Amino acid sequence: MTEAIMLFRGDGIVTEMLYPEFEAVLDNVVSMPEWADQQARAAYVVINPRLQIRSVVLFYLDFDETGTADAGWNVPLRQLVEKAEYGPDLGGGPVRLVCHSQSPIPWLNMHLWDPDLAPGHNHLHMIRDAVQRNQLRLLADTGEAPASPATLELDKLQVVAEEAWQLPAEIERKEEQERQAAEREAAQRKKAAQLIKQQRLRIRTLEAEHDRALASLRQQAARQQAASQEKIRQLERDLQASLEQNRVLQEQISQLGSIGEDARRELESLAVKEQNQVVLLKAQFEQELQSHKKLLAASQRQQQQLLQQQHDARLAELQDELHQVRAQHEAASREFKAAIQAARGILQRLDDAGVSLVTMQPGAGHITIQVDEVDEFLKSPAAYAARYCMVSAEEYNTWLRHYENPVCEAHITVTGEKCGLPLERKTHPGRFTPGISNRCSRHKELL
Numbered sequence: 001m002t003e004a005i006m007l008f009r010g011d012g013i014v015t016e017m018l019y020p021e022f023e024a025v026l027d028n029v030v031s032m033p034e035w036a037d038q039q040a041r042a043a044y045v046v047i048n049p050r051l052q053i054r055s056v057v058l059f060y061l062d063f064d065e066t067g068t069a070d071a072g073w074n075v076p077l078r079q080l081v082e083k084a085e086y087g088p089d090l091g092g093g094p095v096r097l098v099c100h101s102q103s104p105i106p107w108l109n110m111h112l113w114d115p116d117l118a119p120g121h122n123h124l125h126m127i128r129d130a131v132q133r134n135q136l137r138l139l140a141d142t143g144e145a146p147a148s149p150a151t152l153e154l155d156k157l158q159v160v161a162e163e164a165w166q167l168p169a170e171i172e173r174k175e176e177q178e179r180q181a182a183e184r185e186a187a188q189r190k191k192a193a194q195l196i197k198q199q200r201l202r203i204r205t206l207e208a209e210h211d212r213a214l215a216s217l218r219q220q221a222a223r224q225q226a227a228s229q230e231k232i233r234q235l236e237r238d239l240q241a242s243l244e245q246n247r248v249l250q251e252q253i254s255q256l257g258s259i260g261e262d263a264r265r266e267l268e269s270l271a272v273k274e275q276n277q278v279v280l281l282k283a284q285f286e287q288e289l290q291s292h293k294k295l296l297a298a299s300q301r302q303q304q305q306l307l308q309q310q311h312d313a314r315l316a317e318l319q320d321e322l323h324q325v326r327a328q329h330e331a332a333s334r335e336f337k338a339a340i341q342a343a344r345g346i347l348q349r350l351d352d353a354g355v356s357l358v359t360m361q362p363g364a365g366h367i368t369i370q371v372d373e374v375d376e377f378l379k380s381p382a383a384y385a386a387r388y389c390m391v392s393a394e395e396y397n398t399w400l401r402h403y404e405n406p407v408c409e410a411h412i413t414v415t416g417e418k419c420g421l422p423l424e425r426k427t428h429p430g431r432f433t434p435g436i437s438n439r440c441s442r443h444k445e446l447l
Contacts, residue, residue: 052092101204410443
């Protein structure tokens with residue numbers, strides 16, 4: 001027999017090793033960094049020389065942060081196999097199976113796990129297929145099992161009557177039919193027994209899962225009941241406080257009822273007094289209002305006269321300043337025109353001498369400026385470059401923003417925040433289309 005260990009991850013087997021290698025892992029001679037800080041589902045498998053499974057133990061194995069096996073792990077795998085019950089047939093007869101729902105030592109259940117027996121995800125079938133692949137390079141006996149010779153019990157032979165004699169061929173045929181019928185019946189019984197064992201194992205697995213789920217639901221219900229009881233007690237305390245507060249308010253209202261009549265009479269007398277005072281104050285206010293209107297009219301006339309005088313003086317000053325500004329403007333205009341004539345003369349001489357004015361503008365490259373176009377260029381270099389690129393100034397400015405920062409300019413929020421996704425830079429204004437070249441693929445569809 002050969003002992004092997006298989007480690008599961010997800011829905012498949014990822015690691016296979018012989019038992020001596022597993023002992024080296026347990027003794028911390030070999031670490032497994034790929035299992036660092038994880039709990040592995042493992043299977044201890046006993047394999048016969050014909051690569052048939054005889055025993056399986058499904059257990060957990062913990063690893064620390066460095067991939068070293070838990071030093072306190074101590075599951076007696078071989079002792080469990082010796083006391084294990086039989087499980088399903090994996091090709092070599094019923095196997096001894098130890099799992100969470102079928103353990104000969106109950107206190108070890110917490111270290112064991114149940115297999116999934118669903119079609120397509122059967123863990124036992126995965127183990128059987130892994131053994132058949134023989135990635136562990138085990139020496140297998142592929143010969144036919146020797147057939148046991150048939151022995152005759154001579155003392156049980158009897159001679160039948162002559163009329164019951166049959167030919168040997170007919171006797172062999174009947175014996176073969178009886179043997180085949182017996183084999184079919186035995187195979188059906190064996191298959192039925194295996195199905196019953198598998199269903200019992202499945203039932204125990206489902207019962208264990210049901211017990212765990214029921215325990216979890218009971219704990220949750222207990223917590224909810226405790227929270228509800230605490231809430232009820234809090235509501236009762238709040239109710240008692242509200243009743244006490246209501247009683248105090250009723251006492252205060254009864255006390256205020258006796259005081260209210262005296263207060264009403266005092267308020268009525270005060271109201272009469274205040275009404276008389278209001279009449280007197282209204283008469284005084286009417287007198288003061290009339291006098292105030294007269295003073296206001298006189299003040300307005302004086303203010304208008306003063307403003308008219310200030311306006312005339314200021315108008316005279318502004319007229320003098322306007323004459324001075326006009327004279328200065330005319331002098332500056334004459335000087336500017338003379339400077340322009342001089343500059344044009346210099347530019348004309350440079351042009352006659354073969355000197356060209358060249359500017360570098362984005363999208364247009366190097367542009368040679370004619371002498372008669374210098375004023376146009378100085379007024380707006382961007383408009384001059386746009387005309388050179390055969391686009392409008394607005395389109396050129398829009399492309400220039402894209403060229404300097406090629407990102408999606410679509411507004412994605414109410415506050416005006418832009419998408420900002422990087423885009424491919426269009427190097428020429430003629431190949432730039434507003435609303436498409438400066439939009440990402442998602443916001444182009446929104447246009």
